[in-house]
Amino acid sequence: MNLYERFENAFMPNYGVPPLALARGEGTTVWDLDGRPYLDFIGGIAVDSLGHAHPALVEAVSKQVATIAHTSNLFLHEPEVLLAEKLLELLKEPAKVFFANSGTEANEAAYKLSLKYGRATGRSYFVATENGFHGRTIGALSLTGKKAIRDQFGPFPVEVRFVPYGDADALAQAVTEECVAVFLEPTQGEAGVVPPPDGYFKAAREICTSAGALLVADEIQSAIGRTGHWFAHQADGVVPDILTLAKGLGGGLPIGACVGFGFAGTLFEKGDHGSTFGGNPVSCAAALAVLDNVDLDHVNRAAELLWSGLEGVRHPLLKGVRGRGLWLALVLNEPVSVKVQQAAQNAGFLVNALQPDAVRLAPPLVVTAEEIRSLVAALPSILTEASHG
Known part of the structure; x- marks a missing residue:
């Protein structure tokens, strides 16, 4: 019996069975049970301010x-x-x-x-x-x-x-x-x-x-x-x-x-x-x-980079971006946020299907410029997969 089945057998059904089991994390990266890495752009629902396993x-x-x-x-x-x-x-x-x-x-x-x-x-x-x-x-x-x-x-x-x-x-x-x-x-x-x-x-x-x-x-x-x-x-x-x-x-x-x-x-x-x-x-x-x-100067620089990058993405599915700082939503033209979440996971990114037409991003406040650029670069293909899924 795998971990998902054990979860279903042991827990009340209010969460359903989560789609991914995480084993460990470091910085803005987490790994699943099979050792596959993901960049964490949801941060435990805006909880993991310093990322995972921060030394301090x-x-x-x-x-x-x-x-x-x-x-x-x-x-x-x-x-x-x-x-x-x-x-x-x-x-x-x-x-x-x-x-x-x-x-x-x-x-x-x-x-x-x-x-x-x-x-x-x-x-x-x-x-x-x-x-x-x-x-x-x-x-x-x-x-x-x-x-x-x-x-x-x-x-x-x-x-x-x-x-x-x-x-x-x-x-x-x-x-x-x-x-x-x-x-x-x-x-x-x-x-x-x-x-x-x-x-x-x-x-x-x-x-x-x-x-x-x-x-x-x-x-x-x-x-x-x-x-x-x-x-x-x-x-x-x-x-x-x-x-x-x-x-x-x-x-x-x-x-x-x-x-x-x-x-x-x-x-x-x-x-x-x-x-x-x-x-x-x-x-x-x-x-x-x-x-x-927490370094507010870093947060504001990272937020500016993330916002400018996302606003530069042109895709039929992406209506726009809203929010504040490192807490925002990708607003979609269709109610397919769950498909976007899955396509992002397939591409190695964790995001959150918050509303049918909105995907939440709330990365750890220590997210780096390189990690932000990697999400922005991958987003068009993620949206395309969700559109065709």
Whole structure:
């Protein structure tokens, strides 16, 4: 029995059986069980910030796990304090941090934090965006505007009003003095790496401030250098009330964070929230290694090269490119993203069929110019194979 069959026999069927089994990785290259290499242009869904087996990450995790791997939240440890301090240094705003294990848990913390505010101020409903994605636990799923994954698990504990993403007028109409909070992604990730119109996030800040609602920036995918800034909201000159982080923060180790700015950082009282594993020493050590080794200048140079290369590709199947930084989507003229993903894999590249007409690219932030040029050069033949497949 091969590994795929063993997987199918042992696991619940919610993932199906993944099409490829990976054995190891180094830098931006991974190898399958047969020893075939692939250039990784999805990076564990924007997680592997430093690529695979980065020496600094290996050293930090190995050293920490050999020192103390777990304390629970009954005791504090230095790596969690160092990491919180580092995040606050990069955010450059007064704030306080809560560590979790994942993006959905970070959004659960933001959801509960907002509920405390709403109940203290007599507010009754939330606003989020159509096709937005904030996680799959019940609280986070309440705020997720994707009917296919949401509707079968209702009813939900609070009222959430969904508005079209990028429509500032619709947002202004939806946010009243009864609104608790607005949950927004600076760029919608799972919807297809969809950036909003210029000025949208700043307008959202003004709308929330005027109505007294909290602005929650879900940066699970967009932060930690992915868009060329430490945090995507910084490019808009906007400070949210609550920020959520995960994915790229741990570089492959599970960690999430909920950051409350100003008064929002003091809403939780002792016992209001917690996590046994959240902020454990090993994940914090990994995150510190990530923050010490992400080079924003390199990210921006690589992003410029990738964008210019992809925009120079002419093919009947390729409609265009959208996104920010090293986080973008190839937009197709036909709903054949799965065929593009398979054709790319056949050519030795890992990409992600995100939507029927959109293929996500989110390579490790250490991707090289040579690796970018190799994908760009191979893309026309990949698209041709997908067109004829």
